Amino acid sequence: EVQLVESGGGLVQSGGSLRLSCAASGFTFSNYWMNWVRQAPGKGLEWVANIKQDGSEKLYVDSVKGRFTISRDNAKNSVYLQMNSLRVEDTAVYYCAREIVQHFEYWGQGTLVTVSS
């Protein structure tokens, strides 16, 4: 059974940093692109970033470029999102998602990030 379990969310002040983790199991992690998608309270879904199987390619939504960094450790079956210079508008539930052929097959349960002013 495919499982994606996010952790690392919490309350942080504006300008602060946070590192999210996503632990994967039930599939060959190194075979898949992995993504982070977020959802602000009461709002829709927004794709944040993704990373290629070997970590050699990373893409980001414009609003987080230069502030967020996605990475992965295939030996630990984990993907990470380092978030720096956090803003109030980054407040959201952050989901980890497995990607295949331009869609997201599996999603984690999400971790809440709250940025206070």
Next chain:
Amino acid sequence: SYELTQPPSVSVSPGQTASITCSADKLGDKYTSWYHQKPGQSPVLVIYEDTKRPSGIPERFSGSNSGNTATLTISGTQAMDEADYYCQAWDSRTYVFGTGTKVTVL
């Protein structure tokens, strides 16, 4: 930037057909996927590559995509289908989600 536009809400009676549209320039040239999301839960994939259903998704869910519009159709809608629905596509090295549609089963 590429934008996917959905109606904010759709209402349907139990047993009837609900259609949710997703519109964008030349959307028919791209793969569109659909997700539903119930309150407090993670999104669930219901249609991918325009028309395909993942295993475990009921046959009452179907999709189409042509021109500038993709459509998710729920035939014989059930109360359990009440949820938010999002379309999604890939454009210019970015994933884009639609604005979301709240489906209410009256």
